[in-house]
Amino acid sequence: MTTRQDERLLDGPLVPVACRRCAAEVMVRKASWEQTSIQWNAAARAACVNLGEDPHATCPALRSAIQEAALTGAVRVVE
Numbered sequence: 059m060t061t062r063q064d065e066r067l068l069d070g071p072l073v074p075v076a077c078r079r080c081a082a083e084v085m086v087r088k089a090s091w092e093q094t095s096i097q098w099n100a101a102a103r104a105a106c107v108n109l110g111e112d113p114h115a116t117c118p119a120l121r122s123a124i125q126e127a128a129l130t131g132a133v134r135v136v137e
Contacts, residue, residue, distance in 0.1 A: 070134050070135075070136035072085035072095070072097060073085065073087070073127075073133055073134075074086075075120070075123055075132070076123065077106065077119050077120040078123050079117075079119035082101075082103075082117075082120065083102055084099070088133055088134070089136050090135065090136065090137045091128070094124060096120075106120065
């Protein structure tokens with residue numbers, strides 16, 4: 059069986075974004091202004107003080123950093 063490359067990443071690759079509060083760095087892709095993909099790693103999860111044990115929790119400070127990165131063009135919005 060072969061695996062197919064995810065071609066969505068060709069239009070908008072994941073880029074690093076760091077939280078201004080705790081410096082946790084995650085990989086981010088914005089498919090639209092409404093849709094954001096965030097890829098966490100173990101180091102970022104450990105650094106974030108807002109996540110706790112909930113795997114679905116979000117960090118308001120990181121969300122703010124991602125929004126700012128999108129507005130300044132550091133994170134490309136694919137739409």
